[in-house]
Amino acid sequence: MGIRVQPGFFFLHVLVLFFLSFYMHLSIGVDTIFPGQPISGNQTITSQDERFELGFFKPNNSQNYYIGIWYKKVPVHTVVWVANRYKPLADPFSSKLELSVNGNLVVQNQSKIQVWSTSIISSTLNSTFAVLEDSGNLVLRSRSNSSVVLWQSFDHPTDTWLPGGKLGLNKLTRKQQIYSSWSSYDDPAPGPFLLKLDPNGTRQYFIMWNGDKHWTCGIWPGRVSVFGPDMLDDNYNNMTYVSNEEENYFTYSVTKTSILSRFVMDSSGQLRQLTWLEDSQQWDLIWSRPQQQCEIYALCGEYGGCNQFSVPTCKCLQGFEPRFPTEWISGNHSHGCVRTTPLQCRKGGKDGFRMIPNIRLPANAVSLTVRSSKECEAACLENCTCTAYTFDGECSIWLENLLNIQYLSFGDNLGKDLHLRVAAVELVVYRSRTKRRINGDIVGAAAGVATLTVILGFIIWKCRRRQFSSAVKPTEDLLVLYKYSDLRKATKNFSEKLGEGGFGSVFKGTLPNSAEIAAKKLKCHGQGEKQFRTEVSTIGTIHHINLIRLRGFCLEGTKRFLVYEYMPNGSLESHLFQKNPRILDWKTRCQIALGIARGLEYLHEKCRDCIIHCDIKPENILLDAGYNPQISDFGLAKLLGRDFSRVLTTVKGTRGYLAPEWISGIAITAKADVFSYGMMLFEIISGRRNWEIKDDRMNDYFPAQVMKKLSTGEELLTLLDEKLEQNADIEELTRVCKVACWCIQDDEGDRPSMKSVVQILEGALDVIMPPIPSFIENIAENPEEGSPTPGF
Structure with missing residues (x-):
């Protein structure tokens, strides 16, 4: 007795199977490619944690397509691996990535020609599957034993070194994990720069240029370099070097899985480490070698x-x-x-x-x-x-x-x-002179001379005006040498004074193109002359969003002027300690504190020489139209070469912000700025000077109050500036208070680096309870006598 199937039921069954098959073809599995499931067009696979995505992509300003891996949730399209970088594709919809019958991952173009393959040797048909792991590693595994790795992209990197990947050498096979730059920003083809481990088995890496020349620690043509101690930061990186009988390699991890970090052998010739900043939605450069592009061997080529x-x-x-x-x-x-x-x-x-x-x-x-x-x-x-x-x-x-x-x-x-x-x-400079015969009466000649004089006068005036205006062209970063007469005209004979300090006065001015400036007139003798030269040679050579922009200077006789961009919201000091109609809310104060920290991090760690500011205080923090902070007044700054850890100098800075090492006479480090930053952070919280005592009692010293409340778990909102009426995020306030207390530790080794401060304020790092510095303990024990040098 047979079973009779209704035609309608059979058709419905086939239809369901068709849609099921169609759906599976589109999804290709969440993170896996199986035999018979090619990727084409806009189809992709995604790692289980949805951090990485694999599929076809097209670089900016390019007509070519490639198979690659990129960060799925980062809005700035960031590719970390490319398969067919030697042979691009013209059309992704007629090309495909698939598992061939011999188990290899292959890329075919629109003519069915293979342009890339994993090139493994397998005698079993349809014996593999490919999976995109959460690390960003594309792995080809055996279907009979999934623990067997037959091929992985981490062993064949392009320009990006991800956490968990290797920079290494297999001693048995002599195969290496080599990172090669893109040819240009819009061309993934291998460029002239390579990052590779020393094949002689040392803990050294080469940055190669065209196969033979390479960079090292600032010397051309260099030989080798190692990852410096700044890469072994337990607060961020865990860089490890492994050497055994089979291989030598560097590898690294990050302390938090939420952190997106990558090394890139950039097409500019720099090896860079970048981390993703969620708040600003951009990649932040945290480490590079060489530190400046001009140190890259043959960056600009011959001549x-x-x-x-x-x-x-x-x-x-x-x-x-x-x-x-x-x-x-x-x-x-x-x-x-x-x-x-x-x-x-x-x-x-x-x-x-x-x-x-x-x-x-x-x-x-x-x-x-x-x-x-x-x-x-x-x-x-x-x-x-x-x-x-x-x-x-x-x-x-x-x-x-x-x-x-x-x-x-x-x-x-x-x-x-x-x-x-x-x-x-x-x-040779050729000068052509045209001889003209003058035939005419005296009146005609005089008229010609008068006309020529007017024209020449107009040309000279235009040239001088253009020369003066060129100082504000946005495409020029070079300093401008201003004439004194031009500054006097721009400032209306120095009629609008913005402020006055120990080295001179600051005046507001307007250039011919309507750009506003602040002209700082310095006393031309003694410290004023020294400050002038120091400021021009430091801030004049660096640029950062949180550092004041020096446009140029005037050096005319005994006249010395520094010309800056005008900051319409004045100094931080004017908002914290003076009567000001604009009250800085808590969110703005946090952004100001973070911006100052980023500026100091740049000075300490990302310039060619470490720059120690030496006078961090609210008076030297200026605010632009959006209340973004810019560090100013570099007249006391000290340059510290990367080969040195300390510099011996005379006492600089302002009482109330000086680190104890200034007084002890030992050579200082960048941690002196960290102490000053911590003291200023207390003032951003309280809205008053740290040393401002209401009841003639030393226990009213604000840093001591913060320490006490943190250690006893008391309410912190009462510490806030009264003008804020306790309107603040308690978690942010606690974090800022802890950071400030860590920054003012007696021993500079206990203070965090400004990089760590930035990461804590951004919420990327946790911060534990700080110990109480000895000078604050002295205040607690003798509240009536106090310490003679809190804030030094």
Whole structure:
């Protein structure tokens, strides 16, 4: 007896199976690719925690498509791995990523031609599956034993090193995990820069350039470098080096799984570590080697000059032009520049020299024994292969095309004058004069002369006005040398005074293009002269959103002016301690505190030299139109080379903010700024000076109150500035109070770095209860006598 199936039921059954199959084809499994389930078009797979996504993507300003892995939830599209970086695709919908019958992951283009494969050897059909793990690792596993890894993207990285990945070398197979930069920001093809471990088995890594040249710790052409102690920060990174019989490798992890962190071998030649900031929705650079782009070997190519403080960074030397203009415009400067006029030496002609002032000299100089600059010049001219010379008591010449020419900033004493060889015709200035016969009467001639005078006067006026206005072009980062007469005109004869300090007065002004400035007039003797030179040579060479922008300066006779961007909301001090109609709410104060911390972190850790400000206080924090803080007044700043940990100097700064090491006479570190920052943080909380005592009692000292309430668990809202009426987030207030207490620890080793302060204020790191510093304990024990030096 058979079973009879109704035609309608059979059709419905087939329809359900069809849609089920169609749905499964679209979803491809959440994180897995199985045989017979190719990825094409806009189909993707996603890791279980939805952190990473794999599929087809197209870089900005490109018509090509690639298979890659990127962060799924980061709004800035950030690719961490690329499969077919050598062979891009024209159309993702007619291309596909799939598991072939021999178990390999393969990418086929629209013509069914294979352009990429995992290239494993397997004799069993349909024996594998691929899974995108939560770490961002794409893994090919055996279907018969899923613990067996047949291939993984972590062993074949592109430009990005993710937590859990390796920078390593297999001693048995000699295979390495090598990270190669993109060719450019919109081309994933391998670029000229590689990151690799030392194949000789040491704890060293190379940053290679075109296979042979590589960078190290600021010397060209370098050999090796290691990850510095700043990478072993238990508050953020856990960097580990492993060496055993099979392999050597570096690997790292982050302390919190919520942190998105990555190393990138950037197409600029820098190895960078970045972390994602959820609040600002951007990637934040927290570590780089080399620290400045101009330290990258051959960044601007042959005859390209590098200026760290201009836009663009690379420019061809005068008399040269880009070898490949299209690539130069796209940001790839590695091919360098070529002469617009060939040298004449080999043709029997004459060459000359053009001086390039204040640069860091190129590598590979040859020393000659001569007695004078003239003899050095003559020696170079006699050799047709000599491209440049310099003489500073000793003669050095270059016998090859020049690399690594770097312009230095005002006040940098490392600069030298380089004499660059050029064709003599390049040095000739032609002046054409047209002789005109004057036929006419005296009135006609006089009228012509008068007209010419008016035209010339107008041209001169326009040129001077253009020269003055050029100081505010947004594309120029170089400092401007202002004339005193221009500043006097801009400030209406210095009629509107913004403030006055120990070194002089500050006046408001307006440039011809309506840009507002603050002109700081300094006393031109003693400390004023020293402050002028210090400020120009430090803040004039760096740029950060939380550092005051120095536009230029005036150096005319005994007149010394520093010209800054105008900050319409004045100083933090005016909002905290003076009568001000604008009350800073708690949220604004937190943003100000975080901005100041970011600015100090940049000074301490992200400049070529560590810059210690030495005078952090509310008076030196200026607020722009959006109440974003900008650190100002760098006249007391000290530069600390990266090869040194301390600098010995005379006492600087302001009483109430000085760290104890200033008084003890020992050499200081950046932790002196951390102490000052902590003291200022207390004032941001309370809205009054730390030393402002209401009842003539030392136990009214505000930092002591904060310590007491934290240690006893008392209500912290009563510590707030009365103007806030206790309107604050208690969790944020507790965090800020703890940070302030950690910053003012007696021993500088107990104080956090500004990087850690930033991470705590952002909520990326937890902070435990701080110990009570000894000077506050002294106040608690002797409240009537007090400590002679709280805040020092």
